[in-house]
Amino acid sequence: MANKTILTGWGRTSPSVAELLRPGAEAELTPLVLAPGERGVIARGLGRSYGDPAQNAGGLVLDMTGLAAIGPVRDGYVTVEAGVSLHRLMRELVPEGWFPPVTPATRQVTVGGAVAADIHGRNHHADGSFGSHVTALDLLGADGVTRTLTPADPDFWVTVGGMGLTGVITKATIRLTPIETSRMIVNTWKCHDLESVMIRLTQADLAHRYTTAWVDCLSRQGRGVVEGADHARQGAARSFRARGFEASPGFLPVGLLNRHTMGLVNRGVYATTKRESVQVRPLASFFHPLDRVGHWNRLYGPRGLVQYQFVVPMGAEQTLVKIVERIRRSHAASFQTSLKRFGPGSGGWLSFPTPGWSLALDFPTTTKGLAWLLDRLDELVAEAGGRVYLAKDSRLRPELLPVMYPGLAAFRERRRELDPRLVFQSDLARRLSL
Amino acid sequence: MKNAFGEPQSLLIVGGASDIAMATAMRLVRRRVRRVILAGRPSPARDAAAVRLAEAGATVETADFDAFRVEEHAKVLGDVFAEGDVDVALVACGLLGDADLDPLKAADVAMVNYVGAMTAAIVCAGAMRRQTHGALVVFSSVSAGRPSPSDFLYASAKSGLDAFARGLTEALRGSGVHVMVVRPGFVRSRLTRGVTPPAIATSPETVAGAILDGLRAKSEIVWVPGILGQLTRLPVSIVRRITG
DSSP: OTTEEEEOOTTOOSOEEEEEEOOSSGGGHHHHHHSOOTTOEEEEOSSOSSSSTTOOTTSEEEEGGGOOOBOOOBTTEEEEETTOBHHHHHHHHGGGTEEOSOOOSOSOOBHHHHHHTTOOOTTHHHHOOGGGGEEEEEEEOTTSOEEEEOTTSHHHHHHTTSTTOSOEEEEEEEEOEEOSOSEEEEEEEEESSHHHHHHHHHHHHHHOSEEEEEEOTTSSSOOEEEEEEEEOOSSSOOOOOOOOOOBOOTTOOTTOSSHHHHHHHHHHHHHHSOSEEEEEEEHHHHHOGGGSSBTGGGGGOTTOEEEEEEEEETTOHHHHHHHHHHHHHHTOOOSSOEEEEEOOOOOOTTOOOOSEEEEEEEEETTOTTHHHHHHHHHHHHHHTTOEEOTTTOSSOOGGGHHHHOTTHHHHHHHHHHHOTTOOBOOHHHHHHTO | OOOTTOOOOEEEEETSOOHHHHHHHHHHHHTTOOEEEEEEOOOHHHHHHHHHHHHTTOEEEEEEOOTTOHHHHHHHHHHHHHHSOOSEEEEOOOOOOOSSOOHHHHHHHHIIIIIIHHHHHHHHHHHHHHHTOEEEEEEOOGGGSSOOTTTHHHHHHHHHHHHHHHHHHHHTTTTTEEEEEEEEOEEOSGGGTTSOOOSSEEOHHHHHHHHHHHHHHTOSEEEESTTHHHHTTSOHHHHHHHHO
């Protein structure tokens, strides 16, 4: 292989070797897709999926960041190439008064990845996931032909959330959110137990466009902090200044993130949060907590971290409470735990968000008993009619996937019709038999 | 594909279902292994193994593999890999010889334990190299380095396989493929029924546990029990008394 590269997801687990190519133009993609070799090909963005969807052991991986053209904004819509990051989109468009319709907790994701994982953000209850704001996308299929898909085409919804397995997304047209300033008005509430977190979050969803909650899974009560925010309408000018990405220091001892240190940090965060407050904050400070420290994933040491995000339907609150309690009793320490209520799903066949409660956690891979614990949590989630997020998964039992995703059988069938030779392949697809 | 915890999901057993291979398979199936391929001669034992593994929750496939028919190995095992990635392959072809020096029986012992196992391992190694991941577990024996009057035919064949596997370990370094040589001492199993066990004997369960530990730790050589690795430094006459 020419450029043999070891690739991992953001969690840095399950490394695999692939040939990594970075095409600079769309025309370069077609021959690669038509003759990718026996192990197939997959597109990769900025590698922010935690598990293995942008890896392809023994095959070809296309680094899409070379396709990064941004078209002009017309009536609130913009057409961009798939390798454009949300970071660049914000830098270019915020001064003009436009904001991406959906942003996750990091700006370092590409538009192609955002469509393929049908990502969600703090406004899911109000605005839905990324795919709901895409009005057209260009998909390079296994036959080497690029098709423009719109939401009226079923294959659009196979591709939204389809983890790159229907083809290479090369372009997308996105509906932008108009903003008047680049500031957020952020309301914060401190809640002493999980129940009050859930009640406050539900109330905040009615009043605010962007909401999220942090839950201290190490505390006995499951206390937390709820944030509800909206774009500020007047005052500051529009600018987008995000601080550079300081790399996390490389010399931190492995194991620094443990139950005891995290317990201290959590206690500090809770203690220093006012009972109730309103602040004006810059966009990045509110939306992108994960971008404050570059390469923060390295803090977890060479074995990396396992992210676990699930959603259980509204009405399954008892399952959520049970899971938080199980995590607390297991002494597994999650450094960043966030709770969110999802609104209606987008319609993507393998799209993650469905109406309900979603909890995201991350654990050091070396946590004792973690593999076993997460297997048990999967069972609770599946039993409650919930699911885990493929962009974060790295360890789900394959047989639970069809239980969690009723659209899986249809997805598998359509994928094989679109791509009979299974040219589009990833470690995720192999691991979960997608 | 292995998951984030390094747990394999597919397993190929070459050489039928010995007690050690089955004990290993059952443990792996209890964790994440879902696809098991039993490559061996059609037999009631193979069928029974398939039933046991299926009952434990695995999807079991069989492939007609005969250690003697080396010319078929590339096709039979190649087909297995063409169906999907194999995360772990156990090369477990084994045949104990007896003490009488019958040249044809000796050739059989060499064919099964050495030649057939080696050609199978070569096919698996090539396929794993292409998939750039996988663990190839080669069953050697402690006797490979310590032939005794009762088992030196077997020991000589295992010795050849052991040398081959160690060379393969080096040849595949950096390819993503993990080669592991397992050197059990005397194992109380169907194969050794009727033979008086020596002072240090082990069980298929213990060997299976050591294999799982070795897979996790990416060990290259696994002695079972581990103490045997130290004992080999002692004079042959003493070791023979302890290990048989």
